[in-house]
Amino acid sequence: MAPKRRWTTVMEPDEEGEQEIRRVGTQHLGKRMASTQQRLDLVHSALPSSSSRLLAGSNDYSMAEPSSPAETVSDPDPVAGDAAVDEDEDSGVEQIINGDWDDFRLSGTAWRHRKGRRRIDTRDWKTRIDSSNEKWRVLLPNLVDAYLEFKYPHKVAGDTPATRDTAWDFEIPVLDIFTLKTSANIPRLAEEPTISVPLAKAGFLGNVPEAPSFAVSFSTLELYRTLRLFKASMSVEAFARTLCYYYQTPYRVRYRNIISDTFDIYLAILRAVDKSVREELGHDSPDWRVQNACPPCSYELEGEPHTKFRRMIGLDGNNSLKRQKMLGRRVADTRVFDKSDYYLSREFVDSFENEVPSRQHTKATSPETETETETGDEWEDIDDDAADPTDGGDQASACTRNWKAGAADSKKRKMWAIFDETGIFLSACQHGFILWVCDMVQSGELSKYALSMTAKGLETLGDNVVQGYDIGCSYGETILHTSLAARFKSQHWRSCVNAMHGSLHEIICRLVNHPGIIEGLGLEDLEHLERIFSASNALAAGTRFMTAYRRRVFIDLYFRQWDDEKYSNLGNFLLGNYRQALKIIDDDEQVVLKALNDEGLCEDDLPQLFKDEIVYVQSMNVREPNEDAVAAEYVGLLQEYADARNAEESSFNTFVNEIPANYASTPSEQQWGSGRSHTMRTETHRRRNHEKCLEIDTRLSVMERAMNIERRWTPADSKYQQTLKYIKERRYRIALRRLAGLVVKRLMELSAMNLANIAYKVRTHMCKALMSRQKAIRTLIEQVNRLAPDLGVKKLSFADVTHYEFLDQVHILIDPNLAKERSNAKWAQPVMRNIMRRWQRINRAKEEIVRCNIGVRRLHTHIQDEEKFFDTVLEGLTAKSSAVLGPTTEYITRRRRTNFALLLRIQQIYTLDGFTGIPTPGQRKGKSADSADINLNWNRGDHPWAQVSDRVNIDSGNFNVGDEDDDSGGEQDDVECAQISGYVDYFSSM
Ligand SMILES: [Zn+2]
Numbered sequence: 001m002a003p004k005r006r007w008t009t010v011m012e013p014d015e016e017g018e019q020e021i022r023r024v025g026t027q028h029l030g031k032r033m034a035s036t037q038q039r040l041d042l043v044h045s046a047l048p049s050s051s052s053r054l055l056a057g058s059n060d061y062s063m064a065e066p067s068s069p070a071e072t073v074s075d076p077d078p079v080a081g082d083a084a085v086d087e088d089e090d091s092g093v094e095q096i097i098n099g100d101w102d103d104f105r106l107s108g109t110a111w112r113h114r115k116g117r118r119r120i121d122t123r124d125w126k127t128r129i130d131s132s133n134e135k136w137r138v139l140l141p142n143l144v145d146a147y148l149e150f151k152y153p154h155k156v157a158g159d160t161p162a163t164r165d166t167a168w169d170f171e172i173p174v175l176d177i178f179t180l181k182t183s184a185n186i187p188r189l190a191e192e193p194t195i196s197v198p199l200a201k202a203g204f205l206g207n208v209p210e211a212p213s214f215a216v217s218f219s220t221l222e223l224y225r226t227l228r229l230f231k232a233s234m235s236v237e238a239f240a241r242t243l244c245y246y247y248q249t250p251y252r253v254r255y256r257n258i259i260s261d262t263f264d265i266y267l268a269i270l271r272a273v274d275k276s277v278r279e280e281l282g283h284d285s286p287d288w289r290v291q292n293a294c295p296p297c298s299y300e301l302e303g304e305p306h307t308k309f310r311r312m313i314g315l316d317g318n319n320s321l322k323r324q325k326m327l328g329r330r331v332a333d334t335r336v337f338d339k340s341d342y343y344l345s346r347e348f349v350d351s352f353e354n355e356v357p358s359r360q361h362t363k364a365t366s367p368e369t370e371t372e373t374e375t376g377d378e379w380e381d382i383d384d385d386a387a388d389p390t391d392g393g394d395q396a397s398a399c400t401r402n403w404k405a406g407a408a409d410s411k412k413r414k415m416w417a418i419f420d421e422t423g424i425f426l427s428a429c430q431h432g433f434i435l436w437v438c439d440m441v442q443s444g445e446l447s448k449y450a451l452s453m454t455a456k457g458l459e460t461l462g463d464n465v466v467q468g469y470d471i472g473c474s475y476g477e478t479i480l481h482t483s484l485a486a487r488f489k490s491q492h493w494r495s496c497v498n499a500m501h502g503s504l505h506e507i508i509c510r511l512v513n514h515p516g517i518i519e520g521l522g523l524e525d526l527e528h529l530e531r532i533f534s535a536s537n538a539l540a541a542g543t544r545f546m547t548a549y550r551r552r553v554f555i556d557l558y559f560r561q562w563d564d565e566k567y568s569n570l571g572n573f574l575l576g577n578y579r580q581a582l583k584i585i586d587d588d589e590q591v592v593l594k595a596l597n598d599e600g601l602c603e604d605d606l607p608q609l610f611k612d613e614i615v616y617v618q619s620m621n622v623r624e625p626n627e628d629a630v631a632a633e634y635v636g637l638l639q640e641y642a643d644a645r646n647a648e649e650s651s652f653n654t655f656v657n658e659i660p661a662n663y664a665s666t667p668s669e670q671q672w673g674s675g676r677s678h679t680m681r682t683e684t685h686r687r688r689n690h691e692k693c694l695e696i697d698t699r700l701s702v703m704e705r706a707m708n709i710e711r712r713w714t715p716a717d718s719k720y721q722q723t724l725k726y727i728k729e730r731r732y733r734i735a736l737r738r739l740a741g742l743v744v745k746r747l748m749e750l751s752a753m754n755l756a757n758i759a760y761k762v763r764t765h766m767c768k769a770l771m772s773r774q775k776a777i778r779t780l781i782e783q784v785n786r787l788a789p790d791l792g793v794k795k796l797s798f799a800d801v802t803h804y805e806f807l808d809q810v811h812i813l814i815d816p817n818l819a820k821e822r823s824n825a826k827w828a829q830p831v832m833r834n835i836m837r838r839w840q841r842i843n844r845a846k847e848e849i850v851r852c853n854i855g856v857r858r859l860h861t862h863i864q865d866e867e868k869f870f871d872t873v874l875e876g877l878t879a880k881s882s883a884v885l886g887p888t889t890e891y892i893t894r895r896r897r898t899n900f901a902l903l904l905r906i907q908q909i910y911t912l913d914g915f916t917g918i919p920t921p922g923q924r925k926g927k928s929a930d931s932a933d934i935n936l937n938w939n940r941g942d943h944p945w946a947q948v949s950d951r952v953n954i955d956s957g958n959f960n961v962g963d964e965d966d967d968s969g970g971e972q973d974d975v976e977c978a979q980i981s982g983y984v985d986y987f988s989s990m
């Protein structure tokens, strides 16, 4: 019987991460390896002896057995050796067999049994990877112990025997960026059954669970982890290239794979360690993180002033962290990363799938909301029937339609079909701490993602929570049609829009749902999700081509670090907000009161003006009466009829005029030939116009019958004139709304660019591109202005429209009567609008100060309690000489230093001119009062972590975090650019 031919899938990822799948027979593989060896030999024979010497030891990658053990030890340079192998051949081969091929190529070591004989692994990728993962899983607890032993050694007397049998020790090629050693001698005890555990005890991690051929030092992996924490775009490949550079050898895909594989396991070890640390600290209950991670949100104290909202959270989805469907070897990685408490499980999210009845979506519904849309062929509508978060309401409000039409492409319900996970959906507290994450799976933003976040929030965050969402208005309605409705109401939750996105909503929605208007929100804009997504873009380049498992691991890693940074930034956050609020009050309060006085009003009159505005807008929103629409249609048709009649007349005249002067009823042959075609054309033209007239006339007659009009209206009739005015107003209104929609859309594009954080050149380029696109805005302005004289309203200039007050006044401009007779409506007067807006902001600023007072005292109390708690924990761990004393101490040390820096900021807030809070810690709700204050007034040298203060510039008033390109030099040149940036700033702080 002929042997069954076996196939192995080989994948060669190139730099861009695209994969080419080739199928290579295992027989063929043997041949290829032989030919590789042949070529190696050829290359060697042609090299000068000095070169050959340099590369000699590297032959541990060749097929030949080393001639003597001494040779192996003398130069087992894995890196140089690898480089000598033909890249083409090897990059394919090496991936097929990973560990086994490596075994085969390695020089002899004490632990290796298969010498020189190649064992072809014929299992498919999935079996092989599953088996490898299972082996790692079994090994993990031992590896964690070994890692702790290595990382935090604590010598106990009599720990190591004086003499040790070294027969089981082994040599292994290693990568270590700190020593640049190419091999390491690993001590191993006779009774040690594995290779990986002694390796870990010596500070290395093998590339495969059993019989590793290569190891990477923990310190190298830790360096990569740290780099990634602070530069999420740092790819494994970039790091592998760095390593190769240090090892003075060309880069090979193989190193990337080794780093990548070992890094997975390294992170798994760290997570296990982290879990033990959290257990020791009592931070391991299921919802501990969301309930405690952000002290200003969660560390509630006894006797705090009442606030309308206990917490403010934001929800949003984003597509940048999407992931392509996998090909090749990576398909086989079926691991599921469920160790993250950031992630809501897919099952939980899916349980909200049928909460909202899906709706067939109609195309852009009304002409008033119509904006230009761009479509590309590569886009594909997916899940079109699935419910989105705005589907639950009885009526889809106009602002939902606006939103959908105007939102960026990424918000739309389309996605490249090549993606599996199409992005993430996220919720976070106002201070930027992440609450939960879930994957959006082959869909746009569906209701289930937001609902699962809200459900989880209702369960864990308690009462009085406000959630901001860019479609918060209709989402709020949606919730009321789901099983969450009762809880949502009884727990006094509410939904609102966020500040900048809110400007795309209808005015009536803005007057109710905008954070600048809602009482109790302080100066919170609820746009923090946008900032999180903008930052997490750094991660996006890498996650797109990762396996599902790795993508989640990296997202989890990223958000953990994100939260750490948010914690250390809390002091700046509170100080910044406090200062901002004080400044607003300081700058504006007296000015506004005086202006009010000048208008003959007082503060108590203002609420009525806001009510008047709402009443007006509500009445404006009443749909146009049906008769008006019918009359408009009729008058429109009359106008069309008049035009058609004119056209008919002129074509008739042309036809008559063209009858030659010497017209004879029987023209000569020549006359007939030259004039015939032209005459026929004018005749056809005339006939068509005549037919059109007849057709419109018929339609008019039908309408007149239906409308009971006995005599056809003429332009002299008052009804005709009224309707004509109505038509003009309507056109004006439509044009104006489209203009406002376009302005908002441009603003959103600009803000999405996050102009502040990108390099000057790119920024300039983008601004110019946008400027050129503002032709569309100019065209609409012209359209509006053509209608303006008839309606007796002022024409708009480009400057008017791009001024931020434009959007605030669209609903006033839209009503020509109101625009003309503003004196009748106090709230619509420009002076009053200015006062009203500033007065609202002053009120929000006052609320902000109350919120800051609460937040800063919570943080202070939390730090004080935590410091004491840390002492207790450390004492306990020391007493039982626990294995996790090391990592716990490390965690606590870092945290204490951060706390110290935070205390300095807190002190700074206490000394602010205008600080109105209580400058001492309080007592946590439900906790007994046994605590003495941490003395904030210690001398610098007294505190054990005082040295940090040298690094904390406490006097700096500038709290900009992050690396900003210093490009101020060129900025002055581009005034347009600066203007746009200013506009964006305005909107993001709105
Ligand atoms: Zn918070």
Ligand SMILES: [Zn+2]
Pocket: 399, 400, 473, 474, 497, 505, 506, 509, 510, 513
């Ligand atoms: Zn809305």
